[in-house]
Amino acid sequence: MQKGEQTRQRIIEEAAKIFNQRGFAGCSIQDVMEATGLEKGGVYRHFASKEELAVEAFRYALSLSVKMRTEGPGYAGSAIEQLRYAVRHFIETPSVFPGGCPLMNTAVDANDGNPALRQLACDALKKWRAVLCSIVEDGIAHGEIRSGANPRQIANTIIASLEGALMISRLEGTKRALCDVQEMFEMILAEIGTAREVRLGSAE
Amino acid sequence: MQKGEQTRQRIIEEAAKIFNQRGFAGCSIQDVMEATGLEKGGVYRHFASKEELAVEAFRYALSLSVKMRTEGPGYAGSAIEQLRYAVRHFIETPSVFPGGCPLMNTAVDANDGNPALRQLACDALKKWRAVLCSIVEDGIAHGEIRSGANPRQIANTIIASLEGALMISRLEGTKRALCDVQEMFEMILAEIGTAREVRLGSAE
Amino acid sequence: MQKGEQTRQRIIEEAAKIFNQRGFAGCSIQDVMEATGLEKGGVYRHFASKEELAVEAFRYALSLSVKMRTEGPGYAGSAIEQLRYAVRHFIETPSVFPGGCPLMNTAVDANDGNPALRQLACDALKKWRAVLCSIVEDGIAHGEIRSGANPRQIANTIIASLEGALMISRLEGTKRALCDVQEMFEMILAEIGTAREVRLGSAE
Amino acid sequence: MQKGEQTRQRIIEEAAKIFNQRGFAGCSIQDVMEATGLEKGGVYRHFASKEELAVEAFRYALSLSVKMRTEGPGYAGSAIEQLRYAVRHFIETPSVFPGGCPLMNTAVDANDGNPALRQLACDALKKWRAVLCSIVEDGIAHGEIRSGANPRQIANTIIASLEGALMISRLEGTKRALCDVQEMFEMILAEIGTAREVRLGSAE
DNA sequence: ACCTACGGGACGTCCCGTTTAT
DNA sequence: ATAAACGGGACGTCCCGTAGGT
Numbered sequence: 001m002q003k004g005e006q007t008r009q010r011i012i013e014e015a016a017k018i019f020n021q022r023g024f025a026g027c028s029i030q031d032v033m034e035a036t037g038l039e040k041g042g043v044y045r046h047f048a049s050k051e052e053l054a055v056e057a058f059r060y061a062l063s064l065s066v067k068m069r070t071e072g073p074g075y076a077g078s079a080i081e082q083l084r085y086a087v088r089h090f091i092e093t094p095s096v097f098p099g100g101c102p103l104m105n106t107a108v109d110a111n112d113g114n115p116a117l118r119q120l121a122c123d124a125l126k127k128w129r130a131v132l133c134s135i136v137e138d139g140i141a142h143g144e145i146r147s148g149a150n151p152r153q154i155a156n157t158i159i160a161s162l163e164g165a166l167m168i169s170r171l172e173g174t175k176r177a178l179c180d181v182q183e184m185f186e187m188i189l190a191e192i193g194t195a196r197e198v199r200l201g202s203a204e
Numbered sequence: 205m206q207k208g209e210q211t212r213q214r215i216i217e218e219a220a221k222i223f224n225q226r227g228f229a230g231c232s233i234q235d236v237m238e239a240t241g242l243e244k245g246g247v248y249r250h251f252a253s254k255e256e257l258a259v260e261a262f263r264y265a266l267s268l269s270v271k272m273r274t275e276g277p278g279y280a281g282s283a284i285e286q287l288r289y290a291v292r293h294f295i296e297t298p299s300v301f302p303g304g305c306p307l308m309n310t311a312v313d314a315n316d317g318n319p320a321l322r323q324l325a326c327d328a329l330k331k332w333r334a335v336l337c338s339i340v341e342d343g344i345a346h347g348e349i350r351s352g353a354n355p356r357q358i359a360n361t362i363i364a365s366l367e368g369a370l371m372i373s374r375l376e377g378t379k380r381a382l383c384d385v386q387e388m389f390e391m392i393l394a395e396i397g398t399a400r401e402v403r404l405g406s407a408e
Numbered sequence: 409m410q411k412g413e414q415t416r417q418r419i420i421e422e423a424a425k426i427f428n429q430r431g432f433a434g435c436s437i438q439d440v441m442e443a444t445g446l447e448k449g450g451v452y453r454h455f456a457s458k459e460e461l462a463v464e465a466f467r468y469a470l471s472l473s474v475k476m477r478t479e480g481p482g483y484a485g486s487a488i489e490q491l492r493y494a495v496r497h498f499i500e501t502p503s504v505f506p507g508g509c510p511l512m513n514t515a516v517d518a519n520d521g522n523p524a525l526r527q528l529a530c531d532a533l534k535k536w537r538a539v540l541c542s543i544v545e546d547g548i549a550h551g552e553i554r555s556g557a558n559p560r561q562i563a564n565t566i567i568a569s570l571e572g573a574l575m576i577s578r579l580e581g582t583k584r585a586l587c588d589v590q591e592m593f594e595m596i597l598a599e600i601g602t603a604r605e606v607r608l609g610s611a612e
Numbered sequence: 613m614q615k616g617e618q619t620r621q622r623i624i625e626e627a628a629k630i631f632n633q634r635g636f637a638g639c640s641i642q643d644v645m646e647a648t649g650l651e652k653g654g655v656y657r658h659f660a661s662k663e664e665l666a667v668e669a670f671r672y673a674l675s676l677s678v679k680m681r682t683e684g685p686g687y688a689g690s691a692i693e694q695l696r697y698a699v700r701h702f703i704e705t706p707s708v709f710p711g712g713c714p715l716m717n718t719a720v721d722a723n724d725g726n727p728a729l730r731q732l733a734c735d736a737l738k739k740w741r742a743v744l745c746s747i748v749e750d751g752i753a754h755g756e757i758r759s760g761a762n763p764r765q766i767a768n769t770i771i772a773s774l775e776g777a778l779m780i781s782r783l784e785g786t787k788r789a790l791c792d793v794q795e796m797f798e799m800i801l802a803e804i805g806t807a808r809e810v811r812l813g814s815a816e
Numbered sequence: 817a818c819c820t821a822c823g824g825g826a827c828g829t830c831c832c833g834t835t836t837a838t
Numbered sequence: 839a840t841a842a843a844c845g846g847g848a849c850g851t852c853c854c855g856t857a858g859g860t
Contacts, residue, residue, distance in 0.1 A: 023316075026227070026230075029834090030831080038839075039841070040834085041840055041842095042839050049833080050832090099315065100312070104312060107374070107375045108312040109227070111225075111303065111375075112225050112227075125375060152380075152384065156369065156372060156380070156381045156385065160364070160366075160368030160369035160372055160381060160384075161361060162368065163371060164366065164367035164368030165361075165368075167308060167311050167364070168367075171315075171325055176356075176360070180356065180360040180361060180364075181360065183357060184357060187392070188392070208823090211822080232847085233850090242824085243824045243825055244825070244850080244851095245826095245851095246824065246825095247823095248850065252850095429723075430637070432638075433635060434636070437856095438854075447818050450817045452857085507723065508723055512716075512779060515779050516720040517720070520634045529783055533780060558795075561795060564789045564793065565773065565777075565793055567780065568776030568789060568792075569769060569772050572774065573769075573772035575772070576772055576775075578723055579737060584768070588764065596799070599803060615844070616844060619845080641826070642825080642826070652829095652846080652847070652848095653832095653844090653845055653846050654845040654846065656827090656829080658844095660828095661827085662827070
């Protein structure tokens with residue numbers, strides 16, 4: 001990797017943090033300059049515009065974020081275990097960057113007009129959901145999850161609950177909402193799992 | 205001072221729409237001027253700064269938003285029915301303003317630094333949750349909901365899921381995520397309700 | 409005269425001074441308030457708008473100005489003497505108000521757009537010129553001025569020279585330009601007068 | 613810095629037109645913005661204040677104006693011919709800009725208080741007068757003008773008459789006053805010229 | 817006639833995104 | 839990659855003309 005390419009990557013990484021915290025409009029090139037130690041020209045050498053830099057920064061943040069939510073040592077074992085891990089892992093490390101989940105931030109920031117950013121967020125969402133879906137599908141195929149279960153519905157519910165709970169938790173400064181959702185998921189996982197008697201026995 | 209107060213209110217209402225769509229940093233006083241038809245002097249007579257206007261606008265948006273989620277003809281009957289209504293009503297009218305849910309938008313927008321906005325969002329969240337909590341508590345008191353149920357947990361889960369699903373729905377331009385969550389709630393409501401045998405009988 | 413009418417007149421007189429010095433755009437109602445000791449409401453009771461006050465003020469200034477240039481003890485005797493007096497009197501008391509000749513000021517100030525003020529200036533000019541014309545005409549009728557003389561041309565020349573010289577004099581802070589013009593007029597008056605030999609004899 | 617200088621010049625030229633028409637107080641930076649197509653930042657980069665811009669604009673207008681009155685193909689031949697040309701040329705092209713003669717406008721506008729503008733007008737006047745004076749002096753030296761003639765007096769009379777006549781002409785919307793003065797000048801030129809018998813012979 | 821409220825709009829500062837020259 | 843230049847435009851202050859209420 002050339003020196004120029006390294007610099008470019010460094011800019012993206014620093015910018016990603018700032019954009020994730022303050023949003024596109026709330027962050028200036030000056031902020032990026034200070035974070036990278038570069039001068040304006042040094043930034044503009046690598047990106048044609050603030051818009052272009054933002055796209056790269058958000059792309060980076062989103063891809064890293066999705067990777068964290070979809071890879072890890074816990075993605076092994078039974079489908080139920082994997083889903084439980086996905087939830088637990090989200091709660092333990094809710095964000096790669098300061099400023100909250102890039103997916104939610106990008107979604108809210110771009111909902112106004114920016115179609116490029118919106119597409120990036122959409123892609124990230126789809127990727128994450130696809131992973132969760134395939135876990136559920138595998139679980140059904142292996143008889144660990146009830147055959148009537150709807151993978152997409154389960155995946156969407158997991159993502160929605162976690163993102164929503166993260167928003168609440170950040171607002172309140174507590175993990176309580178995240179934990180509340182996690183517990184509720186235990187119930188849902190028991191409900192969709194086939195190993196019914198076990199949970200009923202243990203829960204009551 | 206009658207007329208001035210009217211004007212002030214009109215500014216707040218127009219500003220609320222714009223701030224909700226574009227966020228604090230993404231919206232200028234010029235935008236507010238255009239939306240209200242006023243000139244700069246006309247706006248700054250009523251608000252000391254953009255910050256102050258934003259606080260009033262967000263307060264207005266949040267209070268209207270919470271009111272919509274917590275009042276309505278459906279808040280009657282059994283607790284389970286009321287919770288079901290809360291979810292259904294959210295999905296049918298997910299936003300008072302263009303630009304999505306003020307609670308989520310404010311939460312994301314203010315997470316950076318603005319403590320005033322953050323407090324507003326926090327208050328709105330607490331109000332909403334309190335209403336849901338009391339529905340659950342009433343349900344427990346009336347024996348419609350299992351005595352082991354945790355009202356706060358249920359309320360947080362409802363809010364988190366709905367907000368998260370709304371984010372997904374807005375991103376994708378479909379109501380699918382919202383509907384997925386709604387269906388999942390049917391399962392949860394059945395689970396926490398005491399009229400157990402009915403659901404089990406009908407579902408299987 | 410009522411007290412209200414007196415106040416109105418006082419406002420006009422004070423405003424006339426200020427408008428004559430600073431022009432319509434360069435003078436504020438606040439200035440008028442300070443000059444009269446009245447409050448805003450006190451001024452607006454008598455005039456519907458700044459524009460209306462300005463019209464009255466300029467009308468007053470112009471009429472006073474024209475009166476000064478066309479009335480006086482010197483308007484007696486031969487036509488040549490009267491013209492000489494008109495010139496001398498202008499130079500001795502070039503302005504009723506501080507700020508220069510209202511005619512020139514109004515003409516320059518109103519040349520942009522204000523048709524009401526422009527008309528006032530035009531009327532004042534016509535009045536002044538008419539007086540000078542009739543002096544010349546009388547002179548021709550009495551054989552004191554050459555029959556070939558053009559009254560309007562002479563009147564216009566007198567007014568133009570005096571106004572122009574006043575402008576120069578005010579700019580330079582000297583009366584020299586006014587005196588230069590006065591001397592030149594002696595030559596002209598001699599030229600148009602019929603008592604030719606006298607001047608030739610005395611001048612050479 | 614090439615481009616900036618061009619922009620600065622363009623601003624001055626456009627501003628000169630507007631200031632000449634409406635005066636300093638009657639013209640806003642907004643007007644200049646519209647005329648130049650620039651935004652506020654673009655204007656204030658080149659001038660520290662409205663005052664500074666006005667000085668440059670008036671300086672430009674005055675210098676252009678004086679140049680027009682003092683240069684041209686007619687400034688050749690006999691002194692009398694040159695003076696005749698000066699008058700004729702003024703009447704034919706009385707103003708470089710819309711809004712009348714910058715000298716008179718500035719003089720009236722600045723008579724209030726602005727010493728910077730006043731000085732500019734004064735300088736312009738002196739320059740113009742100097743040119744006319746030197747023509748007369750040359751005429752005297754060459755024996756074309758009577759040795760008793762006073763150059764400064766003649767120059768002041770020309771300037772005063774023309775400026776005054778222009779004011780009248782603009783007020784009335786006719787060139788009549790200008791023409792009246794021009795004709796009167798024929799008489800004066802004949803009077804101060806040495807080729808006496810010619811005019812007398814032709815006029816009578 | 818005073819006083820206050822109201823909305824208009826000019827002025828000037830500051831900083832931002834971008835370009836250019838080095 | 840730096841640094842300065844450039845023009846855009848947001849922000850907030852101030853005062854102005856005007857309208858009402860007292």
